[in-house]
Amino acid sequence: MKTYLECIPCFIKQALNVCEHIDADEKTREKIVRRVLKRLSSIDLDKKPPEFAFYVYNTIEKVSPNIDFYKKIKQKDNLAALEALAKTKEIVEKAKDPLKAAAKAAIAGNIMDFAHHNNYNILETVSRSVDEKLSIDHYAKLLAELKQASRIAYLADNAGEIVLDRLFIEEIRKITQAEVNFFVRNKPIVNDATIEDAEQAGINKVANLKINKIRTTFPFTSNPSFVKFLKDQDVIISKGQANYECLSELKANIFFLLITKCPVITDHIKVKKGTFIIKNNLL
C-alpha cells in the first residue's frame, strides 16, 4: 500500500506522541517536529506508510538515542493482557467455535495500538469480540488451510496484543501439527512487540520465536529472502495495520487479522472504521 497525503497529519501526531512519552522539553519537541515536517515535504508517496513512521522514529532517536520510547507502556499492556487472559480463556472455551472465538480475541487485542490512541480497555474489547460480526470474514478458508498446513508464520503486531495471539496459537495447535514461527520486530518501534515482550507473553511456550528485520530492512517486501520465506509458508497470519500496509500487495497466502483504525486503511479495504476483519490476500 502506498502512502496517502491523509497519512501525513498522523505521522506528525505520532512524533508528538513520542515526544510526550520521552518527556522531551519544548526545544527538543520543536526540533523533532521541524525535522519531520521538512522530511515530509519531500516524502516519496510510493513508499509504504510504515517506512515513513520508521523515519519519524529514526529522527527522534537521533535527538534522544537508545530510548525504547514505549517500554513502560508495553510492559503495562503486557500485564493488562495477562490479567485479562483467564477471562478470555473462559470466553474462548465456552464459545461454539473456540478457534474462531480465539481469532476474534486476538483481533480484539489489536485495539492496543498506541499509534492510533492510548485509551483502550482490553477486557471490554475482548468480551464484546465474541459477538462482533467480522466485516470481512475469510475464517472458513483460514480454518480449512490451518488444518492442512505444515508451515505457519505468525507476524505479530503490538505488545499486550501478543498475549491474545498466544491464546489463538494454543487453539491453532489443537487442530494442526504444523510448525508455527512467530515474528516480532528486531528493534522497538511504537508499541510493537519485541522479543522481550514475546517472552513476557509466553509465546516461546507455544511457537518458535523469530525476529524480523522490520526496523532495518523496510518494508518486508524489499527483503527478498523474507519474501521467499513468506511465499513458502502454507499459512501466514498477519496482525495489525502496519503489516497490512507492508504486505497487502504480496501474492502469498496471508490472512490479515486487524481492527480497521484509520480512514486511509478503511478506504483501501472498503470497510467501515472500527470493524474486525479476517481477510485473505489471495481471494
Next chain:
Amino acid sequence: MKTYLECIPCFIKQALNVCEHIDADEKTREKIVRRVLKRLSSIDLDKKPPEFAFYVYNTIEKVSPNIDFYKKIKQKDNLAALEALAKTKEIVEKAKDPLKAAAKAAIAGNIMDFAHHNNYNILETVSRSVDEKLSIDHYAKLLAELKQASRIAYLADNAGEIVLDRLFIEEIRKITQAEVNFFVRNKPIVNDATIEDAEQAGINKVANLKINKIRTTFPFTSNPSFVKFLKDQDVIISKGQANYECLSELKANIFFLLITKCPVITDHIKVKKGTFIIKNNLL
C-alpha cells in the same frame, strides 16, 4: 495566543479539506501539501494560529486563484440557519431570559465551523443550547455592560452562524440604544462570513455592517488603528476560536462567545472540549 506544535496536523488537514472542496487533482493536492509542509518546517510559533491558516489559504490560492473555496457551503449554511430561525426565535422568546437564550443560540451557531468538522445539525444544536450550562459564564457582566454601552463591536465568525448572531443582536437592541458595528472578513477564508453572507443573513437590518482586514493585516493586534478602535468600544462581542486566538491577550473589554473545539484551545482556556463559553477578557 501563540501557535502550538499540536496545531500543525490541523493546518495540514485544513489544506486537505480545501483541496477536496476545489476538487483538486492528485498532482495539485500533492503540490499544495508539500508547499504547506515546507513552510510549516520553518513556522514562527510566536505568531497566532490564524496567521498560519492564512498562509495555507494563500498557498492554495496561488495554485487555484480567485476561488471562494467554501462559497457553496457558506450559502448552504446560511440557508440552513435561516430555516432554523423561526424555531430558534420561538425558543428564545419562550426562555426565562431571552437575551441569554439568544446568546446561547449564537454560540450554538458556532458549531458551523468547517475548519473543524463538516457534519453539523444547526437546529439540533440550537435546541439543546437553552439547557446548555456555560463552562465559563460571564453573562451577568455582559448583560450589565450592554445596558450601559453606547458603542458595541460584534466580531463575526462563520457564515450560517451569523444568522443566529442577528437574532442575538435583535435581543441586544431591546435593552440598549448603543450603536452596533458588525465586522466580517474582507476576503473569504474557510467558511468565515464575508459581506455577502452578512447581507444574506440580514445583519444590515440590525447593525452597521463593517469589514475588517483580517485577511490582509494579520492579526487584529498588528493593526494599530483597529486595536485603538477596539479599545474605544464599551463592549466587544467576539465569536469563535480564530478571533479568540487573535485577541486573547488584548486588554480590551472583549466577551468571547464560542464552542471549544480543539485540544489546544481547551488547554489554553482550561475547559473541556465541546463546551459553550462566554468569557470576558478583563476578568
